[in-house]
Amino acid sequence: MANEALVLYTNPMSRGRIARWMLEEVGQPYRVELTGYDGAMRAPEFLALNPMGKVPVLVHEGVVVTETAAICAYLAETFPQAGLLPAPTPAARAAYYRWMFFAAGPLEAAVSAKALDLLAPPERAGTVGYGSFERTVDTLEHAAASAAPWLTGERFTAVDVYAGAQVIWGQLFKSLPPRPAFVEYAARLQARPAWQRATALDDAAMPTPAD
CATH class of the missing domain: 1.20.1050 (Glutathione S-transferase Yfyf (Class Pi); Chain A, domain 2)
Known part of the structure; x- marks a missing residue:
């Protein structure tokens, strides 16, 4: 079973593809919540996560991260063992x-x-x-x-x-x-x-x- 600590709200026709790639590079188990463009991104429960009403959204142990670049940077820093941070120079x-x-x-x-x-x-x-x-x-x-x-x-x-x-x-x-x-x-x-x-x-x- 995927780790409930990492949940990615995404859509395959979105920048969520970048967040999924980053998660695969990190190598930690995660769960995906596919979110459609049929109004799901405007639902109150989703807007509570991201008032912008868009994906991707990453939830890590209850902490919400939005914006794809921020998700990539957050994952690199949170899981340094993946080696996705720059050299310390x-x-x-x-x-x-x-x-x-x-x-x-x-x-x-x-x-x-x-x-x-x-x-x-x-x-x-x-x-x-x-x-x-x-x-x-x-x-x-x-x-x-x-x-x-x-x-x-x-x-x-x-x-x-x-x-x-x-x-x-x-x-x-x-x-x-x-x-x-x-x-x-x-x-x-x-x-x-x-x-x-x-x-x-x-x-x-x-x-x-x-x-």
């Missing part, structure tokens, strides 16, 4: 925080704005955190090209889960250009057994046409 820690917050901030905002045709006009680029989509993509490309082989160096960490998932999705859904640095980094990520397990579990939970 200034350079590794700086890269870890830099790219975690870059992915949660400018990258997420730029990709979403472009998908919705809501990018800031060039003359207003200075008013948004991402500046421009092109500059954000160039910055991400620099990070991926510099990964040796991971964003903090030799050690795979939670930032590779969170930022890396966005690179993978960017290639799958063509929201990021297929630059060699992205393709190669995504291939390294997709070769990880935890990513493969998490993907298989979420794919199996996808609704069928009959649903």
Whole structure:
């Protein structure tokens, strides 16, 4: 039986896939509560967990964690034995925080704005955190090209889960250009057994046409 101490509220068509991947990397047993877009996320009991009415939500021994980047960081710190924290050097820690917050901030905002045709006009680029989509993509490309082989160096960490998932999705859904640095980094990520397990579990939970 899965450990009731870790419960993930998720949907296979959401950023909850990142949280599931992170849990698989951590290696602790957990239970999944599949939460539909049929009103379940607006139910009072769910809103009591996350007033934003969205997944993923992680509940750990009664403590609620929302926001995917926060879930990844929380799990890495709560289960240090999984080895998903950066090396204890200034350079590794700086890269870890830099790219975690870059992915949660400018990258997420730029990709979403472009998908919705809501990018800031060039003359207003200075008013948004991402500046421009092109500059954000160039910055991400620099990070991926510099990964040796991971964003903090030799050690795979939670930032590779969170930022890396966005690179993978960017290639799958063509929201990021297929630059060699992205393709190669995504291939390294997709070769990880935890990513493969998490993907298989979420794919199996996808609704069928009959649903």
